[in-house]
Amino acid sequence: MSTKRHLIIPGIIAAILAVIGDLLVAFVLHMPPGHATTAANDDTFTGQVFAIISWSVGAAVVTYGVYFIAMAKRAPDAPAPSTGYLRVHLGLQIAWIATSVTLVMFAAGLGVVALEGQTNPHLVVPAKALAAGAGRDPLIIQVIGQQWQFTYRYPQYGGFETNQLRLPTGRLVQFDVTSLDVSHSFSAYQLAVKIDAISGINNVGYVYVLHPTVIDVRCGELCGLWHGYMTQVGSQVGRVLTPSQFSSWLSYAESTYGPEESNLPKFSLTYYPNPLTY
């Protein structure tokens, strides 16, 4: 069999495998984190692109590898191949380098474009989220990390605090994230949000929610022995609600948590404790 055929046959097999895998990635398999927010959309798209690239490259590498190992198997009594068998093939080398460079440059370009599209010149508000929520003030939700729970304040609605994360669709949401003790990280999986919670610091993140969904909240920073239990899943899961459901929930929350507001400190971007007090 000619060298060309040895290249073409596994190439065809790899191409078939790549097309099947890529179609599965693009249209069948769920790629996290989903489509609940504009940021989640972007993350999901990026994940799909990289999955398609890596699957295609992987299919080619594995197929050629398996094919050549299978074909190179010689009979026990056959003479050992000469060193010429391993000769340099300039065309293959150039093709390999060109393919690698193309893929890397494509990934770099994609990253630059995504970064440009995600942020305004001040790298504060994601441009897509800002555009989607244009014309309305963002809903401010303060996320307060403490060992080992996240709680939430709604300063535009009297400043009540709750252990339930609720936010509406169709509105720009601004998360102000801080901590009362050690460093935590507010990680809301379905929102594609991960913001460090540090005492004395107010970290800000924005999200524009497209669809109602549940929100699994976890701490993303090793914050002590019970870090693994700093989650809000199951019965304590967060929720994205429709605007009318959110209004109803606000009424419930204000009546439930409102009476405690007098006990809370005045709303502040940080609540830095004095470690020497204790």
Added chain:
Amino acid sequence: MSSARKLTIVSGFLLFGVIALALYVIVWLAYNPETITPPTHVNAAGRTTTNMELATVGAIDMGTHPSWVAYLIRQDGKWVSSTVWQVPAHSVVHVTVLEYDTQTGLRNPFQSMVRGTVGGVEYVNGKAVRYMNPNLPAHTFSIPELGLNVPLEGISQSSYPGSIANPHNTHVTITFSFRTGGAQTLHWQCFVPCAAGYLFGQGGPMQTVGYMDGYLKVVSR
């Protein structure tokens, strides 16, 4: 490489593996905190209830850290130092806490609200309480995964006469009930930064099973 050398290397790796496994087993056996199962009752209607009697105490010279604050649980009339408790699934747990520790106050006043109990209420010396002055708790009994939070009012500094060993000691009696839900292992904790001598009051007993943290093993009947 000679056969003897190969044998030596393989034997060395095997010996290392055996030692590592033995250490793992020893640590596993050593870290096996005692699980207390409070008394459970099934009433005529088939509803299961558990009565759990707890005490929170300051330094009482108990365990490996005699100066640490801790929870105790009463078993067969005796106070036991254990914070791993087992209760039935889908049952109601009636809790009585004898609060012997002094008031510290909460870092986050939000935790002064009673949440997740039956009726959203606790009883402090028989008086129904839904919100507490955030300066009053000595500790909280909280299971974030259940949404349960109960601030435990401490005794005032001025009336603190000694320890639980003192029969004339004063304490605050707190009662509340909560539902366990399905079978699972829950983590419970205190939200008052009560670890004296530790940065932010959060180290030591606040992060150690047997003191201000523990597990609630909810098991199917």
